[in-house]
Amino acid sequence: MTPVSPLKLWTVDDVSAYLGVPVQTLYTWRKRRTGPPAARVGRHLRYDPDAVRAWFVQQTAA
Structure with a gap:
């Protein structure tokens, strides 16, 4: 397992x-x-916290 x-x-x-x-x-x-x-998990959306933080940093750097 x-x-x-x-x-x-x-x-x-x-x-x-x-x-x-x-x-x-x-x-x-x-x-x-x-x-x-x-990403969809069944019918729910889920976010990777590290990816959200990286996306945020990318947005603030632009």
């Missing part, structure tokens, strides 16, 4: 709170392919 990774994926609500933007904004960004990368 493979051990569970200590990395906890973020929900849309987690990313919304971290970035200080409404949840709907994240859905809009995803539709436009401009926001942080997300």
Whole structure:
């Protein structure tokens, strides 16, 4: 059996709170392919916290 990774994926609500933007904004960004990368787990969106932080740094560097 493979051990569970200590990395906890973020929900849309987690990313919304971290970035200080409404949840709907994240859905809009995803539709436009401009926001942080997300993956579907079943019918739910999940975000890698490191990828969200990297995306944020990239946005602030531009």
